Amino acid sequence: MKAAKADIGPVFHALGDPTRRAIVDRLSGGPRSVSELARPLGITVTAVAQHLGVLEACGLAQSHKQGRVRTCRIAPAGFLALERWIGEHRGRWEERLDRLGAILAED
């Protein structure tokens, strides 16, 4: 197992940007080149490359270059970090939210 001890902060930060979510959505449909990602977004390939850097840094995407084309795909680490974070917090929240439900019911 690759460590992939992705810090959750960068993952949330990365997904906070609508353009990067669009890239993630698109990559969810299969691997794409940088140009293929840029075209429908109406931004430059440079901008996409920068977003890709952010997504790769937090383990949400990965890419490799073959010839002159860089192919990008979804990566597991970031998503696993996200699910783990939610899992770690869910228990405490449910407890709290149950209690909140009771409070709201009184109201």
Place this chain on the structure above:
Amino acid sequence: MKAAKADIGPVFHALGDPTRRAIVDRLSGGPRSVSELARPLGITVTAVAQHLGVLEACGLAQSHKQGRVRTCRIAPAGFLALERWIGEHRGRWEERLDRLGAILAED
């Protein structure tokens, strides 16, 4: 059911900030006043009030003022939006990641 059609963007954006995650963590332990949140963070109550505004706007927290004290607590909407988003994407990712696993195994 309150609509709570929380847009996911603001939720990710809100959780992208470490101070706001700290606030969320603290609120997971139970309701706190604004001052109680500010003290351990070493920032002003004004800053906390601003963060609280962000958290409330995206359904991650709620608060009510009684007398001069505003009591803050965790809210469900934001977290539900988060889980829904992950749920919607998980299927597609798993498919992709399975395929990726196969590719990596070849390598």
Place this chain on the structure above:
DNA sequence: AAGATACTGAAGTCTATACTTCTGTATTGG
């Protein structure tokens, strides 16, 4: 009533970041 407390709101600062353009540098097809 008077001072301490707990925020609220406006306004300013300062950094991060989401783009851009411009200029390379490998590839690849004709």
Place this chain on the structure above:
DNA sequence: CCAATACAGAAGTATAGACTTCAGTATCTT
């Protein structure tokens, strides 16, 4: 070989956002 393609890197701009301070306004406490 040469033009088009696909990106990489540096640098600039412009806006958003995470703070602060300063000046209120209620509300407790004594």
